[in-house]
Amino acid sequence: MPKRVFNFSAGPAVMPLPVLEEAQRDLVALPGVGSSVMELSHRGKPYMAIHADAKARLVSLLNIPDTHDVLFLQGGSRLQFSMIPINLLKDTGKTADYIVTGSWGKKALEESVKEGTTNVAWDGKASNYNNLPKPSELKLTSDAAYVHITSNETIQGVQFPTEPDVGNVPLVADLSSDFLSRPIDVSKYGIIYACAQKNAGPAGVTVVIIRKDLMAHASSELPGYLVYRNHAEADSMWNTPPTFGIYLLGLVCKWLQEDIGGLEKIQAQNEAKAKLLYDVIDESNGFYIGHAVPEVRSKMNVTFKLGDDEKDKAFLAQANEADLTQLGGHRSVGGVRASIYNAMPVEGVEKLRDFMLKFMK
Amino acid sequence: MPKRVFNFSAGPAVMPLPVLEEAQRDLVALPGVGSSVMELSHRGKPYMAIHADAKARLVSLLNIPDTHDVLFLQGGSRLQFSMIPINLLKDTGKTADYIVTGSWGKKALEESVKEGTTNVAWDGKASNYNNLPKPSELKLTSDAAYVHITSNETIQGVQFPTEPDVGNVPLVADLSSDFLSRPIDVSKYGIIYACAQKNAGPAGVTVVIIRKDLMAHASSELPGYLVYRNHAEADSMWNTPPTFGIYLLGLVCKWLQEDIGGLEKIQAQNEAKAKLLYDVIDESNGFYIGHAVPEVRSKMNVTFKLGDDEKDKAFLAQANEADLTQLGGHRSVGGVRASIYNAMPVEGVEKLRDFMLKFMK
Numbered sequence: 001m002p003k004r005v006f007n008f009s010a011g012p013a014v015m016p017l018p019v020l021e022e023a024q025r026d027l028v029a030l031p032g033v034g035s036s037v038m039e040l041s042h043r044g045k046p047y048m049a050i051h052a053d054a055k056a057r058l059v060s061l062l063n064i065p066d067t068h069d070v071l072f073l074q075g076g077s078r079l080q081f082s083m084i085p086i087n088l089l090k091d092t093g094k095t096a097d098y099i100v101t102g103s104w105g106k107k108a109l110e111e112s113v114k115e116g117t118t119n120v121a122w123d124g125k126a127s128n129y130n131n132l133p134k135p136s137e138l139k140l141t142s143d144a145a146y147v148h149i150t151s152n153e154t155i156q157g158v159q160f161p162t163e164p165d166v167g168n169v170p171l172v173a174d175l176s177s178d179f180l181s182r183p184i185d186v187s188k189y190g191i192i193y194a195c196a197q198k199n200a201g202p203a204g205v206t207v208v209i210i211r212k213d214l215m216a217h218a219s220s221e222l223p224g225y226l227v228y229r230n231h232a233e234a235d236s237m238w239n240t241p242p243t244f245g246i247y248l249l250g251l252v253c254k255w256l257q258e259d260i261g262g263l264e265k266i267q268a269q270n271e272a273k274a275k276l277l278y279d280v281i282d283e284s285n286g287f288y289i290g291h292a293v294p295e296v297r298s299k300m301n302v303t304f305k306l307g308d309d310e311k312d313k314a315f316l317a318q319a320n321e322a323d324l325t326q327l328g329g330h331r332s333v334g335g336v337r338a339s340i341y342n343a344m345p346v347e348g349v350e351k352l353r354d355f356m357l358k359f360m361k
Numbered sequence: 362m363p364k365r366v367f368n369f370s371a372g373p374a375v376m377p378l379p380v381l382e383e384a385q386r387d388l389v390a391l392p393g394v395g396s397s398v399m400e401l402s403h404r405g406k407p408y409m410a411i412h413a414d415a416k417a418r419l420v421s422l423l424n425i426p427d428t429h430d431v432l433f434l435q436g437g438s439r440l441q442f443s444m445i446p447i448n449l450l451k452d453t454g455k456t457a458d459y460i461v462t463g464s465w466g467k468k469a470l471e472e473s474v475k476e477g478t479t480n481v482a483w484d485g486k487a488s489n490y491n492n493l494p495k496p497s498e499l500k501l502t503s504d505a506a507y508v509h510i511t512s513n514e515t516i517q518g519v520q521f522p523t524e525p526d527v528g529n530v531p532l533v534a535d536l537s538s539d540f541l542s543r544p545i546d547v548s549k550y551g552i553i554y555a556c557a558q559k560n561a562g563p564a565g566v567t568v569v570i571i572r573k574d575l576m577a578h579a580s581s582e583l584p585g586y587l588v589y590r591n592h593a594e595a596d597s598m599w600n601t602p603p604t605f606g607i608y609l610l611g612l613v614c615k616w617l618q619e620d621i622g623g624l625e626k627i628q629a630q631n632e633a634k635a636k637l638l639y640d641v642i643d644e645s646n647g648f649y650i651g652h653a654v655p656e657v658r659s660k661m662n663v664t665f666k667l668g669d670d671e672k673d674k675a676f677l678a679q680a681n682e683a684d685l686t687q688l689g690g691h692r693s694v695g696g697v698r699a700s701i702y703n704a705m706p707v708e709g710v711e712k713l714r715d716f717m718l719k720f721m722k
Contacts, residue, residue: 005395034366074435082584204603223443242565
């Protein structure tokens, strides 16, 4: 058994060990098939079964209703930032509302502006993106094409505890960094999208859960890959899907179902893990300075600083020595960020907590 | 050692066994790092080294000059079908020329028509895409934005033996299914693009080799992911790249360099493998009917029929029984297709040849 460190990367990120072990066992030849999963034609029976299984597991875990389709795409959230307004806003004469609670919401907004009328319904910049809007602060457009949120801002560590009330307007949410970390009511959403490389698999797969009626508007004259309808009609085989990534996503879902016991169970684990670290921050008398206000702190990305850059650097270097790796904050904000996604074992978080306590002394 | 079959899939396709074995060995924890490659932050040193190594190996194998950039993108050739005219044709007032020699060239053309003035310089439909244009048949536009070709048509099995002469106009080529199968003179091309899942790695990575001056024109108001310049300026990290696929692509390049000895060596192997099968077809007195005319037959995809559907079916079923798998022709044309990419061992082709001889009797 090779040595593994505790890897707190924000993404690509730690994956469940049983998933890696099963993928390793079958990498050269899938039993009964005699080829690696990555060598299988996407049109052949063995891969088609893997594709259908991954989709069925997602539908089961998230209770996805028949009103919604599940798509496996490429291009990451960045391509979704464009595909959403291209499919739902462009040439509708409507306005799209963006609630900007951090760096990724801002980037989503920048792409929407190119495609149609876009309204910033709220922007947390004034408080350095450490908070969320109060309902009374939201400047929503009536009859908007959609309202866009980023459910968890990976860089700032700010997470919506629950969906904002947007009435009958479709809610479009970037769930990249808290997808599958807790139960959600999919029926409340027009679109949920998530790149896989936080909680769902390796980089290179993007899951899109989309209400079927929202796919009708887009013009057939748009670039073919950008039209959701094309992918939905072909069950995500309009072009060759990222087959190995989808296989791994299916294994992650199986792990959530069979080893963990579902999304309520993983949510409880995630809350307990986050509490271990936030308690240290809260009881450190300002030695550790958390970024977000307590009510909206992320259960996925625990962001904090030590007051000056030298102390941050010493913390990161000594943590790395102790096999607590990839704890640096995003290059745009610095500091420390402990990403404690589903697959981070509680032992890793306990070890980090103990290290934080020791470093403080 | 698990049993492996000989897998003639057209893509995703067979990969070199030493590549799969190295990936398997290190899947749970890369030595000296302690995490799986797929768990590594794309901004961290271990992955950055993998990324740079894959790129350097491609540059070395193909002798890519400094005039060209190498990009690792997502979305497959299908997204390239749109990105090429969006970046090189849209709003230029120029015309793009398309030489259509099979199904994929036709799909590329369909996307270009949406973005700007497009001219069909040649179309092989009249002879059911079994041939290539003679130089005198090409209706090229003077001062075209570019000329697009598909160097190897995977479905029909038709391959350009060498580049057509397009003068000073940039040549844009879909090399998806013969990329890295033979040496090429990259300086002759404006853009070379290839989805990885034939000769270069798993599905989900698309390699784009682009002349740097061709990236200047595209408007910054285009969807960000679609602008080549964004990816080039960020060394393919404008968004999270498909890290595990790029790692595997690097291993495939290492195998070509160290185990095979370069592209001239693999070309010789590929020509010898193709000859084994074409000789059977040519000497079968019409029992096996090759699709393409001999001068333009593909070294990668050997396409043929047995004269009636029932015989095709029996051939495919008995081949599968003999562990010669995924030999069915593309669903749009039927028949038999043996894809014998770089990683198909000569033993597999010999076994198929022997099977073809036996089946004929």
